[in-house]
Amino acid sequence: MTVDLLTPFTKVEIKREMTIHKNGIGLFWGAFNPVHVAHLIIADQVRQQLHLENVQFLPEKGTDQVVEMLKLATEGKENLIVEESRSSGVACGIFETVETFKKKFPDTDLYFIIGGDMVNSLSRWPQIDELMKLVTFVAVQRPKYRAGTSYPILWVDCPQMDISSTQIREQIAKGIVPNFLLAPRVLAYIKKEGLYLKNV
Numbered sequence: 001m002t003v004d005l006l007t008p009f010t011k012v013e014i015k016r017e018m019t020i021h022k023n024g025i026g027l028f029w030g031a032f033n034p035v036h037v038a039h040l041i042i043a044d045q046v047r048q049q050l051h052l053e054n055v056q057f058l059p060e061k062g063t064d065q066v067v068e069m070l071k072l073a074t075e076g077k078e079n080l081i082v083e084e085s086r087s088s089g090v091a092c093g094i095f096e097t098v099e100t101f102k103k104k105f106p107d108t109d110l111y112f113i114i115g116g117d118m119v120n121s122l123s124r125w126p127q128i129d130e131l132m133k134l135v136t137f138v139a140v141q142r143p144k145y146r147a148g149t150s151y152p153i154l155w156v157d158c159p160q161m162d163i164s165s166t167q168i169r170e171q172i173a174k175g176i177v178p179n180f181l182l183a184p185r186v187l188a189y190i191k192k193e194g195l196y197l198k199n200v
Contacts, residue, residue, distance in 0.1 A: 024109040026055035038161040045158040054079045072185040095127045110135040116142040172196040
């Protein structure tokens with residue numbers, strides 16, 4: 001079933017969650033290659049609107065370069081944290097990662113952040129029913145996407161920005177500088193390391 005993403009019901013639910021869950025952590029899984037301003041806005045908006053302690057960035061396939069860019073982008077923002085162990089080469093899936101966080105923070109509510117484009121595919125996620133017992137899924141709307149699911153989803157209203165890491169890599173490969181799409185220190189790092197020039 002297709003539903004409007006931002007409805008009065010959604011906003012009531014967000015208000016209720018804000019008053020109840022004050023001891024929570026957001027888990028933001030993604031490639032972040034590279035991390036761009038939309039990622040940062042989503043993380044910060046979800047953290048503030050749901051009154052979370054912090055949001056943890058979890059690079060899907062962490063490399064030292066991805067982790068370094070995340071650290072540069074979040075430097076000085078104590079409530080946005082980079083899970084550096086994701087660059088260790090240990091391949092852990094979403095469920096295993098969430099289980100680890102649940103064991104580490106047994107009395108903390110975990111909120112798993114996803115884009116609206118991922119909502120329709122939740123039924124195909126491995127161990128999704130078990131995962132639903134460990135986290136509350138938080139979704140943010142993405143331009144051009146409408147989504148519906150039978151799974152419980154908490155929608156958060158964030159500014160919509162049609163930006164993707166793929167688009168940024170393609171621009172850099174073509175010699176276009178993605179000014180203002182990246183944190184200045186991330187852009188400087190990409191230039192210094194010569195990233196994405198031949199690898200789109």
